[in-house]
């Protein structure tokens with residue numbers, strides 16, 4: 001079964017998505033997500049200008065060989081652009097193989113290990129009242145695990161806090177902004193550190209001990225600051241504290257571990273197992289956060305989770321709205337199949353997005369399931385997609401009060 005066409009599809013139904021479409025001589029079509037938020041066209045060009053011609057004529061069934069050919073063959077290794085491009089090829093080939101087999105992808109990954117994947121939603125509010133409203137709205141939608149982000153007194157705009165408290169009006173938190181230049185936010189780590197334990201105390205007092213609560217610190221603390229916050233949050237029994245440090249320096253997490261038993265999740269900006277080597281072998285984290293879209297696709301993610309499983313570390317696949325429905329579907333097939341599933345992030349896509357990408361996955365009673373359509377279970381409406389041309393968009397930049405650029 002030979003690959004005959006490779007198309008890179010860029011669309012912006014409310015936000016930008018890059019999708020790879022691979023077609024075989026049998027007419028089977030596979031899709032892969034290649035969206036890299038704020039740097040979309042770099043991946044589109046990598047695929048169009050450097051990869052497409054290498055794929056035409058190859059056997060679509062040779063997934064591992066194609067992955068190694070693109071990874072090793074480029075000579076230059078890793079990086080978000082390369083790995084998002086390879087991920088799209090890998091995912092599209094798995095989509096094709098599963099369609100040819102007439103099976104949902106999770107069946108080819110070992111079959112179902114569970115009936116549904118626990119999803120967490122994003123509750124946020126600029127103050128406690130708005131946050132409580134958002135938590136109630138998520139509980140009404142059926143979520144059984146909830147991420148908590150709030151405003152910090154004295155700061156105007158903080159990562160993860162939706163501009164609207166009306167959950168039906170705005171589809172969770174969307175960080176990319178369609179502006180000519182990135183917007184700039186002001187950050188104060190000490191103000192955040194003083195505030196966040198009180199937020200979790202208030203939420204536990206209002207909503208009780210049962211509901212799994214998560215929090216994303218978005219890479220903003222030093223190791224000793226992270227240790228202090230992880231320790232202060234212990235009484236509130238977090239499901240996880242995410243990205244407490246940037247974690248490029250993996251050894252730094254030893255310090256956090258020495259001081260706290262709050263579970264840690266890291267990895268959404270990583271793109272290979274090597275980024276986790278120390279974190280996993282020294283058991284410095286509890287959840288692996290990579291996205292299928294950014295970490296090379298389904299094949300390396302399965303290997304990464306099997307590696308993590310040796311250390312009782314679980315999955316927590318990245319699933320914000322900048323992962324397209326194709327990337328989300330790929331995540332869900334892994335979630336259902338692997339043994340060491342932890343939780344799945346689920347930010348719902350907008351209705352406009354879901355008209356372009358028609359998905360067979362479903363959310364019911366707090367659990368996600370990829371559905372049983374052959375392949376990934378996502379169709380792409382090209383005619384409609386063309387009505388939503390690419391629009392430049394950027395993630396914000398963060399500065400400390402004195403103007404120093406900080407992690408956002």
Ligand code: GCO
Nearest residue numbers: 037175216268319320322345
């Ligand atoms: C998360 C992430 C996202 C990222 C976004 C950047 O935990 O979902 O932190 O919100 O900020 O993916 O594009």
Ligand code: MG
Nearest residue numbers: 216242243268
């Ligand atoms: Mg995050």
